[in-house]
Amino acid sequence: MSVIANDASAQLLDQVNQALAANTPLRIQGSGSKSFLGRQADGVLLDTREHRGIVSYDPTELVVTVRAGTPLTELEAALDAAGQMLPCEPPHFAEGATVGGMIAAGLSGPRRPWSGSVRDFVLGSRVITGQGKHLRFGGEVMKNVAGYDLSRLMAGSFGCLGVLTEVSLKVLPKPRLCTSLRLEIDLDRALLKLAEWGQQPVPISAASHDGKALYLRLEGGEGSVNAARERIGGEDLDPGYWNELREQRLAFFADPRPLWRLSLPNNTPALGLPGDQLVDWAGAQRWLKSDADAVTIRGIAIEVGGHATCFTAGATSNPFQPLSAPLLRYHRQLKAALDPQGIFNPGRMYSEV
Amino acid sequence: MNILYDERVDGALPKVDKAALLAELQAQLPDLDILHRSEDLKPYECDGLSAYRTTPLLVVLPERIEQVETLLKLCHQRGVPVVARGAGTGLSGGALPLEQGILLVMARFNKILEVDPAGRFARVQPGVRNLAISQAAAPYELYYAPDPSSQIACSIGGNVAENAGGVHCLKYGLTVHNLLKVDILTVEGERMTLGSDALDSPGFDLLALFTGSEGMLGIVTEVTVKLLPKPQVAKVLLAAFDSVEKAGRAVGDIIAAGIIPGGLEMMDNLSIRAAEDFIHAGYPVDAEAILLCELDGVEADVHDDCARVSEVLKLAGATEVRLARDEAERVRFWAGRKNAFPAVGRISPDYYCMDGTIPRRELPGVLKGISDLSEQFGLRVANVFHAGDGNMHPLILFDANQPGELERAEDLGGKILELCVKVGGSITGEHGVGREKINQMCSQFNADELTLFHAVKAAFDPSGLLNPGKNIPTLHRCAEFGRMHIHNGQLPFPELERF
Numbered sequence: 077m078s079v080i081a082n083d084a085s086a087q088l089l090d091q092v093n094q095a096l097a098a099n100t101p102l103r104i105q106g107s108g109s110k111s112f113l114g115r116q117a118d119g120v121l122l123d124t125r126e127h128r129g130i131v132s133y134d135p136t137e138l139v140v141t142v143r144a145g146t147p148l149t150e151l152e153a154a155l156d157a158a159g160q161m162l163p164c165e166p167p168h169f170a171e172g173a174t175v176g177g178m179i180a181a182g183l184s185g186p187r188r189p190w191s192g193s194v195r196d197f198v199l200g201s202r203v204i205t206g207q208g209k210h211l212r213f214g215g216e217v218m219k220n221v222a223g224y225d226l227s228r229l230m231a232g233s234f235g236c237l238g239v240l241t242e243v244s245l246k247v248l249p250k251p252r253l254c255t256s257l258r259l260e261i262d263l264d265r266a267l268l269k270l271a272e273w274g275q276q277p278v279p280i281s282a283a284s285h286d287g288k289a290l291y292l293r294l295e296g297g298e299g300s301v302n303a304a305r306e307r308i309g310g311e312d313l314d315p316g317y318w319n320e321l322r323e324q325r326l327a328f329f330a331d332p333r334p335l336w337r338l339s340l341p342n343n344t345p346a347l348g349l350p351g352d353q354l355v356d357w358a359g360a361q362r363w364l365k366s367d368a369d370a371v372t373i374r375g376i377a378i379e380v381g382g383h384a385t386c387f388t389a390g391a392t393s394n395p396f397q398p399l400s401a402p403l404l405r406y407h408r409q410l411k412a413a414l415d416p417q418g419i420f421n422p423g424r425m426y427s428e429v
Numbered sequence: 430m431n432i433l434y435d436e437r438v439d440g441a442l443p444k445v446d447k448a449a450l451l452a453e454l455q456a457q458l459p460d461l462d463i464l465h466r467s468e469d470l471k472p473y474e475c476d477g478l479s480a481y482r483t484t485p486l487l488v489v490l491p492e493r494i495e496q497v498e499t500l501l502k503l504c505h506q507r508g509v510p511v512v513a514r515g516a517g518t519g520l521s522g523g524a525l526p527l528e529q530g531i532l533l534v535m536a537r538f539n540k541i542l543e544v545d546p547a548g549r550f551a552r553v554q555p556g557v558r559n560l561a562i563s564q565a566a567a568p569y570e571l572y573y574a575p576d577p578s579s580q581i582a583c584s585i586g587g588n589v590a591e592n593a594g595g596v597h598c599l600k601y602g603l604t605v606h607n608l609l610k611v612d613i614l615t616v617e618g619e620r621m622t623l624g625s626d627a628l629d630s631p632g633f634d635l636l637a638l639f640t641g642s643e644g645m646l647g648i649v650t651e652v653t654v655k656l657l658p659k660p661q662v663a664k665v666l667l668a669a670f671d672s673v674e675k676a677g678r679a680v681g682d683i684i685a686a687g688i689i690p691g692g693l694e695m696m697d698n699l700s701i702r703a704a705e706d707f708i709h710a711g712y713p714v715d716a717e718a719i720l721l722c723e724l725d726g727v728e729a730d731v732h733d734d735c736a737r738v739s740e741v742l743k744l745a746g747a748t749e750v751r752l753a754r755d756e757a758e759r760v761r762f763w764a765g766r767k768n769a770f771p772a773v774g775r776i777s778p779d780y781y782c783m784d785g786t787i788p789r790r791e792l793p794g795v796l797k798g799i800s801d802l803s804e805q806f807g808l809r810v811a812n813v814f815h816a817g818d819g820n821m822h823p824l825i826l827f828d829a830n831q832p833g834e835l836e837r838a839e840d841l842g843g844k845i846l847e848l849c850v851k852v853g854g855s856i857t858g859e860h861g862v863g864r865e866k867i868n869q870m871c872s873q874f875n876a877d878e879l880t881l882f883h884a885v886k887a888a889f890d891p892s893g894l895l896n897p898g899k900n901i902p903t904l905h906r907c908a909e910f911g912r913m914h915i916h917n918g919q920l921p922f923p924e925l926e927r928f
Binding site for chain 1: 545546547548549550569570571591592594598599602603605606615619620621622625626627628629630631632633634635637638640641642658659660661681682684685687688689726727728729730732733734786787788789790815817818819820853854855856857858859860861862866870873874875877878880881882884885886887888889900901
């Protein structure tokens with residue numbers, strides 16, 4: 077697949093400067109594939125999609141630099157052609173999902189507990205700031221501790237801290253062998269087994285449980301994967317399962333009730349949740365379909381050291397879990413430092429930020 | 430230009446009445462250990478970058494977090510600068526004290542609070558040594574992955590402040606990739622938790638921002654780290670090359686073959702000879718470069734990868750490829766590399782260790798550039814290189830007793846870092862900016878970027894009391910520094926007045 081390259085950073089910078097001059101907020105968006113997440117931000121649309129293309133990619137350096145408006149599918153195809161991948165398996169959620177949206181939402185797929193998150197693979201960035209400047213942070217090297225790490229801060233900030241125009245990402249070779257299996261054991265037992273395997277060099281790269289069975293993916297060299305496959309047993313699973321899980325296309329997600337995401341510590345036991353649940357990330361991420369109110373659901377998550385995010389637009393006025401008073405204060409101070417006029421996606425994450 | 434704090438270019442510091450401050454501290458914190466006599470302060474006048482020394486105003490050695498809380502509140506009220514320090518092993522002067530500031534030593538917070546094997550985390554106090562975490566996790570066959578070379582002594586609080594690395598970063602990441610949660614005290618003495626026990630937390634990723642912030646944004650009071658299962662086996666290949674270029678290309682070939690080694694190190698001839706004389710690791714002393722490639726993981730995979738990498742190395746023109754026959758030889762191969770710095774210390778009265786990173790493909794050009802600079806400055810340079818992640822540690826050999834040699838070594842070091850920036854790299858991969866590389870920050874970042882960094886700092890510490898003068902240079906410093914480093918006839922920061 078060829079990648080269309082176009083540098084539209086001058087136009088993006090112009091639009092930001094006009095917004096600063098007029099003091100009007102901007103609503104930063106790529107394809108809008110993740111616009112259902114978070115609070116709705118008012119503002120003039122700033123569309124990043126004209127600013128696209130791979131700026132540089134040298135597979136032997138394990139680094140790709142790509143413009144924010146590039147379709148994620150194009151980036152993934154270019155990596156795939158070189159036998160490499162984005163290890164964090166970011167969800168697309170819709171056709172046309174962009175690299176900028178992937179960073180802004182900071183969402184990772186089934187491999188996340190073993191590979192790291194989107195943020196973990198960010199090495200550098202270019203950002204248009206609330207001072208109307210187009211600046212560069214981090215770089216294209218694995219190790220770089222010069223200055224504050226503003227690039228990783230961009231991951232998961234939902235465009236509230238600036239317009240990301242370009243990002244450098246660490247990429248990795250695809251595993252030599254990958255196999256998936258389904259093992260019929262209940263959730264309690266599955267969580268116990270996962271805690272046990274987690275302490276051993278077992279090459280697991282995805283683990284989910286749908287209430288009936290444990291779904292596992294094994295990745296690595298032939299020797300380790302085959303040995304683990306034999307040891308664990310179970311039946312073969314179509315690897316397409318992981319894509320369906322990541323993209324929320326499994327039957328579980330069709331339930332009309334609001335969707336919640338619970339992010340929990342490793343080794344959290346099975347929880348009696350008010351609704352139907354689907355376990356991912358070996359138990360560290362649990363999807364919940366529930367009509368229960370936000371306070372109830374968050375109470376359960378907080379009790380075990382986690383937090384809960386609502387993934388259904390309009391189901392609650394605070395889709396992201398509220399912050400403690402000191403954290404909120406520092407969020408506001410940081411927002412004021414990077415976006416003093418408050419023009420970037422104001423209120424998208426929290427009404428006060 | 431001297432790197433010690435200079436109020437003319439680094440900004441005015443508050444004037445602190447030592448006697449009054451001491452009296453107030455003793456009154457408010459009667460059980461706090463405070464050092465104030467000059468002979469007691471002396472041992473704390475530098476960190477691992479011992480060429481630079483400043484006697485702190487006072488040294489405090491708290492044992493309870495409540496003491497730190499009260500201390501910070503008091504310092505905030507009275508406008509007293511605070512420099513935090515862990516074990517003091519940092520190599521960039523990040524914990525260099527201030528004459529007008531308190532040195533807050535966190536080393537006595539040395540308790541491992543919890544090791545949870547099933548949850549695969551450890552919760553520790555900031556003064557716990559890096560290696561002590563892995564030792565505490567060892568009974569469960571788990572370990573903490575980042576392993577800076579000072580891991581036997583350096584503390585985890587300092588590791589967080591510097592985003593410490595080590596020799597296994599390409600595969601296992603830096604400190605920032607191996608943290609779950611950091612509890613901090615803000616400059617106002619308020620407790621705040623960054624990150625969580627889960628894999629993510631709501632809001633901005635302040636944990637990522639805080640990691641590597643060099644004590645400028647808050648004080649680390651507790652750290653929860655991830656633990657990993659120990660690799661079943663680790664094997665090391667040693668390959669010799671008759672040119673550095675070939676060795677550099679071989680590194681790219683290994684990656685291109687889809688293999689991510691646990692560790693991948695390169696040494697040049699001067700380092701090889703120095704290490705061999707010292708350790709007798711069995712290195713081929715005639716080689717222009719050697720590569721050490723460690724493959725770790727499940728036994729069957731490691732076995733296969735060793736065969737693949739051997740083949741790649743031979744195809745890349747290695748004159749010799751050796752697999753460590755047993756654990757003893759593997760340890761010996763590594764001992765040569767791990768002792769490269771002291772080994773170089775034996776062949777030169779002093780050496781100055783640099784820490785630039787570069788895209789790996791630029792290695793031949795950068796090594797050529799270093800060799801030219803070495804000749805120009807009349808000082809030898811030995812090169813050891815974390816080849817997997819592009820982190821270079823050129824060691825500049827000099828003799829501090831020869832007038833002018835230290836300055837020449839510093840100037841040469843500065844030039845090497847500027848070369849790294851020029852090819853798209855960074856002035857520091859893992860040692861931090863601290864005070865040492867404060868001037869080179871002006872090469873890597875422009876005035877707008879530095880201004881934004883100062884705004885981030887102000888969001889956490891508006892009065893600038895935490896570790897003043899470190900990490901981010903003032904624009905005035907850059908203007909002064911720039912006067913000596915004029916690029917293309919253009920004066921950087923022309924709008925600023927010069928001293």
